[in-house]
Amino acid sequence: MTQSSSAGLDAALASGLAADEYALIVKRLNREPNAVELGVFSVMWSEHCSYKSSRRHLAKFPTSGPRVIQGPGENAGVVDIGDGQAVVFKMESHNHPSFIEPYQGAATGVGGIMRDVFTMGARPVALLNALRFGDPSHPGTRRLVAGVVAGIGGYGNCVGVPTVAGETNFHRGYDGNILVNAMCVGLADSDKIFYSAAPAAGLPVVYFGSKTGRDGIHGATMASAEFDTDSEAKRPTVQVGDPFAEKLLIEATLELMASGAVAAIQDMGAAGLTSSCVEMAGKGAVGVELDLDAVPQREENMTAYEMMLSESQERMLAILKPGREADGQRIFQKWGLDAATIGRTTDTGRIVLRHHGEIVCDLPLAPLTEDAPNYDRPWTEPVRQPHLDPAHIPAPTDWEAAVLTVMSCPDVASKRWIWEQYDRHVMADTVEDSATGADAGVVRVHGSAKGLAVTSDCTPRYVSADPYEGGKQAVAEAWRNLTAVGALPIAITDNLNFGNPERPEIMGQIVKAIEGMAEACRALDFPVVSGNVSLYNETNGAAIPPTPTVGAVGLLADYDRRAGFGTAKTGDTLLLLGVSRGELGSSLYLRECLGREDGAPPPVDLTAERRNGDLVRNLISEGAIQVVHDLSDGGLIAAAAELALASDVGVTLDATSAAHAHAFLFGEDQGRYLIATAAPDAIIDRAQAFGVPVATVGHAGGEAFVSGPLFSIPLARLRDAHEGWMPGYMDRPA
């Protein structure tokens, strides 16, 4: 048997492979790989491409359902929305690149996720972003926020896809590793979905888009490695996004697809040309032969290694049907894109690369994909936090200060400073967005009465305290946010952001969070159709809070029958649906007012969640209610205050009969909705008939946010606190 040389092993270790992985490669090949081949292995077997630490656990997700056309495994998930149409979506992280170069890192994250969606034949129609930054007082945070937000806007605005929703958290746990998760949602005809598997041998492999440079070489392996103080030095050349090129690429790709020339197609994302051609040939069980001299190159003297590992942006790889290359050329020329036929599919089951007339790589495809490592990493059961009894949690001494503290804390304060930098209206189909006062963004399905509702959710402090319950909660909150606008939740994508999986306690978080998410997905008929895993989010051994972000899509049959929380009127009664026990464990009240981050998070009763949500959705679709807000961070206080601010009307809450007013008002019990209605009796009857607990908790009117005798805060003051934090933080002089 071939032994690995020490030089070969050193090169493998430097490229991010483990010693036993290298030994396995040598065994499979029965020889040592050359440098190009090693590069190909290193990216295909990276965590980012192979999911080697998470694969067996991801298998626990429910991924099918009557509407699911394509679950995980393609560039994006595809779900039927009736009338021959499908919604196509996925979420992806660009955490490390955004930490290194916030503007370009975030911009290229948006570009990358859009390509995953239009590669499937869908026109992107909505973008979302889920952001986690370090503590606002950390010296790097402000620059990162400014750069990331400008980058997301700079890219999405230019391409012309509205950014309609998102979430933003701040916590010192992200000081050294911010999270930038971007989601794209697209629309396609359900019989015109495009896939990546090469259907046959002998077909031309066509490269189109921007030229290849030395950008981001080893980005994929980098995204799979822990940060240390050295990572400055091993920084790859940063990828720069060209949103104009992306816009042209979308139009050209969709036109090429419509022309009938495409047999298979795949974007070049992380690990660029390597992963796209290996996956296309591998999935199609064919082979591929490329002539690298034909690759459009931006720089001189590029090596085969550099071309195969480059992460230059805005590039696509298509396998065309026989005789259709001229169609491609005409379209690429119209849109001013570089393009070239760089190879053919073969029947050898191998990837063969030629450069300057020599074969520089000749590998069997099977080991690259099928034999990629699949680890069962050891994990330990997370330590559970004790349940907190509200009787033992102090109530505020100054209620007004407590309310203002929660409403102006970085996690709850208005993110207007962020979303006003995003074009939310381009495509002229946005009916709810970050600005309008609704729990989810809603875009119309162009030319129809249907609407798509979109949201992204995760409460990392719950996942930290209890990964299983926190995982459930992330899914349930997304489901609830879609329901609160009246949409039927249909499927999710996810972005699992964690620390180093080689540490058993981190692996325990991953395993339990996935299991909790999977349970919620099953109970709510909410399959996972795509997703992304980002591990090794650690700096010098300190891991991020576990952050399994859920991106979810719901369907409105008639977008006119929807709800928001910006139209409550004087005289409306406020009803609270769901059970309020006063859960203060891991709540914002505890953290922001008492400086404590402990206690079991609120449990999610999935049966009640579903029952309550189904009632709310029915009431909205019947037109019985129009003003709905789910309860989440900050409990009833935050929900009622947000409703008051969005509707520009005072709100009075009655907490006099609660055993513990602070637990009632700030508790974060799950599965609850706040409704404002002029006809409460009918709604109460319906709730009782449906078996949903309902209580009258106040009314709208006046110009203050009040809970007598505890506090009375003029709306203007509340608004200043809520709106003021972020501009005050971002715009103060350097």
Place this chain on the structure above:
Amino acid sequence: MKAVVHVFLKPGVLDVQGKAVQSALHGLGWGDVDHVRVGRVIEFDLAGEDAADGKARVEAMCQRLLANPVIEGYRVEIAP
């Protein structure tokens, strides 16, 4: 003293502006134009008379603010 700072993308970093300007100039008939690069220039006055000291201060400004050292390089000139 007067400082002039030129900031350009580092070699190898995609210069989308340069690319766009080059193709526009070609489209307008100036086909011989090549290697277009677009950068920023920042000019300002600063106190003092000592050019070497001025240069050191402006370089510190470049590091902190005027250039993005991850992707950009800069050149500082000081004139009396």
Place this chain on the structure above:
Amino acid sequence: MKAVVHVFLKPGVLDVQGKAVQSALHGLGWGDVDHVRVGRVIEFDLAGEDAADGKARVEAMCQRLLANPVIEGYRVEIAP
């Protein structure tokens, strides 16, 4: 030949970027910095050896594309 084109906003046109850079530099402790102006610099190669002819061509490029005469002025330098 090598052409270097500097494009600046005309006096009288508010240079918001220059103003922002100035206030950021002041905030970072360089309070003596004044009259900051931010412009664009465009560098490229062009064929030929005759500097005067090159300059005329590049000025035509400025007129047509590289600068907007309503708000911007420009300066052309040609090096061999």
Place this chain on the structure above:
Amino acid sequence: MRAAVVVFPGSNCDRDCKVALERSTGADVTMVWHQDTALPAGLDLIVLPGGFSYGDYLRCGAMAALSPVMTEVKAAAERGVAVAGICNGFQILCEVGLLPGALLRNAALRYVCKPVDLDIVNTQTRFTAAFGGRREATMTVGNGEGNFFADEATLDRLEGEGQVVFRYKHNPNGSSRAIAGIVNPAGNVLGLMPHPDRAFEPALGSADGALVFQSVMASV
């Protein structure tokens, strides 16, 4: 009404403009490619849509202004055909010289997307007649370089000649004298930063934009 929407590489409101025109006026809308050297016959309105033509990488609108089709648009404007440049289209009209002034970086140096309340300064133009004397409108803006600039003399002339059509109630981007939209002296060329193409039916938050297109229709 016959209308054309010009599509530049990087335009991203071209479809929005087409749909807005069709829904608010029933117009017959043709999409015209930037490299076309002729416009359809019998046009009543040409729209230059929003977006980032050529990426706006040098200066917004600069490269689009040099597109072959702009020669035709200029000729049509001189013949009196109505031309509306929205957002990037406004920038292009300034670059090509059909309108005075220029659009600079926003004063806050940030892109801004928000609903804006507008005063209709001149209700008698080809683009505002259908407002029926109403002096206010609501639309949304979305721009990074919407800060209208012209020298004082030009601004005075614009105001004096009734060429200022829309003014922001709360200036979102630093525009001189809060100007949001202007017309040329002949009154047939409009440039505006707010998007009537995103405000043509109540579901979008405002239907006031439809009135801009209906005004043009009423004038033909």
